[in-house]
Structures are given as C-alpha cells and as structure tokens.
Amino acid sequence: MRKNFTKTIAFFSLMAIFTIATTTAVHAQGSNYDDSDEKNLVKWNVGALLLKNFSFQYERAITPKISGAVGIRFSPKSGVPFSSALKNAIDDDETWASIKDFKTGNFAITPEVRFYLGKGGFQGFYIAPFIRYANYTAEVPYSFDVEDGAGNSRTEVIELDGNVNSFTGGLLFGAQWKIAKRFAIDWWILGPNYGTSNGNISGNKALNQQEQDALRETLKDLEDLPVVKTKSSVDANGARVDFDGPWAGFRAGLSVGFRF
Numbered sequence: 001m002r003k004n005f006t007k008t009i010a011f012f013s014l015m016a017i018f019t020i021a022t023t024t025a026v027h028a029q030g031s032n033y034d035d036s037d038e039k040n041l042v043k044w045n046v047g048a049l050l051l052k053n054f055s056f057q058y059e060r061a062i063t064p065k066i067s068g069a070v071g072i073r074f075s076p077k078s079g080v081p082f083s084s085a086l087k088n089a090i091d092d093d094e095t096w097a098s099i100k101d102f103k104t105g106n107f108a109i110t111p112e113v114r115f116y117l118g119k120g121g122f123q124g125f126y127i128a129p130f131i132r133y134a135n136y137t138a139e140v141p142y143s144f145d146v147e148d149g150a151g152n153s154r155t156e157v158i159e160l161d162g163n164v165n166s167f168t169g170g171l172l173f174g175a176q177w178k179i180a181k182r183f184a185i186d187w188w189i190l191g192p193n194y195g196t197s198n199g200n201i202s203g204n205k206a207l208n209q210q211e212q213d214a215l216r217e218t219l220k221d222l223e224d225l226p227v228v229k230t231k232s233s234v235d236a237n238g239a240r241v242d243f244d245g246p247w248a249g250f251r252a253g254l255s256v257g258f259r260f
Contacts, residue, residue: 041122043186043257048073051081053106055253057186065120069128070111077105077137101141108134110251112172122184122259128172130251132193136164138201144218146211156211158239160203166247168195176257184257191251197228202240215239 045055052075059069080086080102110132118124139161147153170193176186207215212234219232219241228245 038182038259041184041257041259043184043255045071045073045188045253045255047252047254051075052078055255057255057257059114059122059257061122063120065116067114067116067122068112069114070109073106073108073110075104075106077103077139079103099140103139105137106134108132116176122176123178125173125175128174128191129169130172130191130193131169132167132195134166134168136166136199138162138164140201142203142218144215146214148210156214158203158205158215160201160239160241162199162201162241164197164199164243166195166197166249168193168247168249170194170251172251178259182259184259186255186257188251188253188255192248193250194246194248196245197247198242198244200240200242202238204238207234207236207238212236 039061041059043057043059045053045057048055053073054075055071055073057069057071059067061067080099086099110130112128112130114126114128116122116124116126139159141157142160143155143157145153146156170191172188172191174186174188174191176184178184216232216234216239219234219239222230222232222241228243230241230243232239232241
C-alpha cells in the first residue's frame with residue numbers, strides 16, 4: 001500500500017506538470033507576450049559544489065509569469081564531503097572506520113514548472129512543482145567479525161558496491177533576481193520532495209561457513225533501518241543486500257544564470 005501511495009504521488013505530479021505546461025503553451029499563443037524578449041535562461045548551481053555536485057538548469061518563459069525548466073545534476077564517485085570536519089565530529093573510531101572509505105556518486109534530472117508571484121519575467125518569488133529521477137551509486141568496504149571455535153576473533157572485509165534509484169515529486173519555493181542586463185541570481189530556498197526508491201549493493205568474496213554465518217548475522221542489523229525494507233542474502237561467493245521503500249529529500253541551492 002505504501003509503495004502504491006508513493007507511485008500515485010509521482011504519477012499525479014507528472015500529470016500536473018504536463019497539464020500545466022500544455023495549457024500555458026496554448027495560452028501563450030494568444031497572449032501579447034513578445035517573442036523577441038529574452039526568454040531563455042541557463043544556470044549553474046554554484047552551491048552544489050560544496051557537496052561535490054555539478055548542477056545546471058535551463059529555464060524558458062512560457063508566459064510573463066510562468067516558465068518551464070529542466071535541471072541536471074551529477075557527481076563522479078568520490079569520498080564523503082567535509083570528511084575532515086566529519087572525522088572531528090565523530091568520537092567513535094569504529095564508526096569513523098566504517099564510513100571513511102565510503103564512496104558515492106549520483107545523477108539526477110528534474111523537470112519543473114515555475115509560477116512567479118511578482119511582476120514575472122524571470123524575477124521575484126516563485127513556487128515550482130517538480131518531479132525528479134535520481135540514481136545514486138555507492139562503494140563501501142563492509143567489515144564483520146568472525147569467531148572460531150576456540151573463542152578467537154578476527155575482522156574480515158567485503159567490498160560492497162551498487163546503486164539506488166529514486167523517483168520523487170515535490171514543491172520548490174525560491175526567488176530569482178536580475179543583477180545585470182543578462183545575468184541573474186536564483187535562490188532555491190527549500191524544495192521538499194517525497195517518493196519511492198529501490199536498489200541493491202553486492203560484493204564477491206570467497207567465504208567459508210563460519211564467515212558466511214558471521215556476515216549473515218551482521219547484515220541483519222540493516223533490517224533495523226527505519227522506513228526502508230531490506231533483504232540480504234549470503235553464500236560462499238559473497239553477499240547482496242536489496243533495498244525498497246519510500247524516499248525523501250529536499251532541494252536547496254544558489255545559482256548564477258545567463259539570459260538570452
């Protein structure tokens with residue numbers, strides 16, 4: 001039921017954007033909006049660089065107060081951002097050891113329709129319903145302890161990697177200002193979104209029976225993750241963990257744009 005609910009949200013978000021874009025395009029044909037106006041804007045979200053992301057958006061005016069836009073975000077696989085600050089904030093060496101070699105990357109595409117609340121023309125406060133498809137990749141060395149029959153313990157590591165796909169819908173609140181004849185600043189104040197996700201991580205490693213039992217027991221801890229459903233399997237050749245459940249996030253950023 002929960003999965004169907006999130007799919008319904010995403011479906012109606014998509015239909016709303018399609019309907020709005022279609023009706024406003026028809027309206028634009030009958031309006032006195034000057035086609036010679038500079039109706040295109042390309043933007044670079046410089047704030048995304050803090051999280052090692054590259055984020056760009058193209059926006060086109062449909063009517064004086066309504067526009068359509070599509071954004072693309074990507075990040076090559078790399079370590080966690082702000083790793084030095086994160087290390088200082090984590091007191092537990094075992095916790096830090098489990099995430100210090102974690103690597104992740106992502107790709108996302110986000111279409112939206114903007115409604116400007118002021119005088120329009122790419123300026124002022126706006127609200128924007130949007131949908132987003134995103135793919136996240138992950139690579140992590142996963143440690144687990146193995147005990148032999150004599151009471152001795154050793155630590156083994158299996159390299160896990162995989163990806164998670166998400167599909168969400170949401171509403172962005174923001175403001176955009178013209179700072180020069182052809183340049184603008186776009187502030188994404190807050191864009192909460194919610195939807196569904198699924199994916200898996202897996203790794204290959206030769207495992208004896210004791211190692212399989214130990215890894216299987218350790219992976220059971222992932223079943224305690226809130227909201228997300230997990231299912232793990234372990235055999236003599238390695239392990240696999242499947243994820244399925246809702247996905248939530250938010251958009252925020254600061255972009256510089258060029259109008260033409």
